Amino acid sequence: MNAIRNNTREERHKLRRRRRFRLLVGTLALSLAAFIYTSSASLFPSTGAEIVVSPLSLPEEELQAQLCDPTPEPAAAPDNIFIRDIVPGDTLGSIFNMFEIAPCTLQQILAADEEVLALDTLRPGNRLTFTLDKEVRSLERMELFIHPARHVVYQRQDDTTFGFEEVILPGIWEQDVLEGSIEGSFYLSAKRAGLSEKETAIVSDLFGEQINFAREIRAGDVFQIIRSQQFVEDEFTGQSRIEGVRIFRGKRLYSAFLFEDGNYYDHRGESLARAFRRYPTNTQYRVSSPFNPRRLHPITRRISPHNGVDFAMPSGTPVLATGDGIVSRVQNHPFAGKYIEIQHGTQYTTRYLHLSRFHVRTGQKVERGQRIAQSGNTGRSTGPHLHFELHVKGRPVNPLTASIPKASSVPKAKLAEFNQRVTELVSIMEHPQHHIAQPQRESAPQNLTGQTEHTKIVAQRDSRIAGS
Numbered sequence: 001m002n003a004i005r006n007n008t009r010e011e012r013h014k015l016r017r018r019r020r021f022r023l024l025v026g027t028l029a030l031s032l033a034a035f036i037y038t039s040s041a042s043l044f045p046s047t048g049a050e051i052v053v054s055p056l057s058l059p060e061e062e063l064q065a066q067l068c069d070p071t072p073e074p075a076a077a078p079d080n081i082f083i084r085d086i087v088p089g090d091t092l093g094s095i096f097n098m099f100e101i102a103p104c105t106l107q108q109i110l111a112a113d114e115e116v117l118a119l120d121t122l123r124p125g126n127r128l129t130f131t132l133d134k135e136v137r138s139l140e141r142m143e144l145f146i147h148p149a150r151h152v153v154y155q156r157q158d159d160t161t162f163g164f165e166e167v168i169l170p171g172i173w174e175q176d177v178l179e180g181s182i183e184g185s186f187y188l189s190a191k192r193a194g195l196s197e198k199e200t201a202i203v204s205d206l207f208g209e210q211i212n213f214a215r216e217i218r219a220g221d222v223f224q225i226i227r228s229q230q231f232v233e234d235e236f237t238g239q240s241r242i243e244g245v246r247i248f249r250g251k252r253l254y255s256a257f258l259f260e261d262g263n264y265y266d267h268r269g270e271s272l273a274r275a276f277r278r279y280p281t282n283t284q285y286r287v288s289s290p291f292n293p294r295r296l297h298p299i300t301r302r303i304s305p306h307n308g309v310d311f312a313m314p315s316g317t318p319v320l321a322t323g324d325g326i327v328s329r330v331q332n333h334p335f336a337g338k339y340i341e342i343q344h345g346t347q348y349t350t351r352y353l354h355l356s357r358f359h360v361r362t363g364q365k366v367e368r369g370q371r372i373a374q375s376g377n378t379g380r381s382t383g384p385h386l387h388f389e390l391h392v393k394g395r396p397v398n399p400l401t402a403s404i405p406k407a408s409s410v411p412k413a414k415l416a417e418f419n420q421r422v423t424e425l426v427s428i429m430e431h432p433q434h435h436i437a438q439p440q441r442e443s444a445p446q447n448l449t450g451q452t453e454h455t456k457i458v459a460q461r462d463s464r465i466a467g468s
């Protein structure tokens, strides 16, 4: 059984290596052609991995000149499929230029991206593929591969419109147990135990109100962390989540367990998160367009999901963060207008669109209820309003009805289930080697390939306290 599994695994690896080699050769050839074609691709300085490629990096005149040239695009390339792996310096404009795709097509793609906003955060390592019509050489389909579990397809619907589909694979979540004792700072000790910088920040954030990690953590204190990482076909997607934490500080125990509602509670079932607000404004405004996965778009008159809720309000109305978090984007988009995105821990994200003024910067920490912007009418908008989105685990949900952190304890009816979950996680922390292939309870997302999710547990104990 194991041998068979290894065999197929090896074959899959071989296939993938071959595929990658072919892609690499293709990409190299294209890059060479691109280099010869244009030496002006680099509008952004190469400053390392954190570069975000903005669609707005086109010169203003080009953004304004959105008229479609009726003449067909030149048919130079022998093939009709192009691949571009994003590198520092790339912009959407330069890539479209490179493949001789009309600027008006870029505008049509950005219009389709208004509800996903996936193209605003292109990063080195992302991949774009372009499929052109074989005869007229117009763009028929563009795909953005963000990581192995997530890609977005933009498909031509008619001469002027693209539709989009976001494909999210469930993948396989593998649990591991990371354990260590404090030597130096918590940050260094967690890093030594195998936690990433982001995961360490999440853990210290979870206990932010209870423990001062700089002052109160002492040498010899012990921590145990259960982490899940997502894999698609054996490839790590870069996505992880913290499922349980125990910190033994002297004689005191601090704990956090992720429950099915997406919130963290301590072992007694008391919430660790501060409550969320339901509404992003002080007063409740009229809903002018509800959350609707099958909405008829007011401007394009096509079925296109409305991933948020629109509140009609006068421009200049104060917009408030609905929860504590970190500002992850402050952007200006030709269709979404001026917008802000806030990351609230690992599970929740909110977005605020069509703003008139920003009051925060990217990377800034904000508190629930903090004024982050003024509402407006920027981008593609039919009147002054605020478009507000709530995403749970990367998927948009109805912000008016979704369950949000209430900073209370686990509901009585769910307590038995929660206690069982705590027992399970604690037992994994204590005997990681006894646990294998535990099914993961998570509702199956849409767009699926029939893959089932399961969890494998890998023991990864700190050697200094192994066997204790």
Ligand SMILES: [Zn+2]
Residues within 6 Å of the ligand: 289, 306, 308, 309, 310, 387, 388
């Ligand atoms: Zn809207």
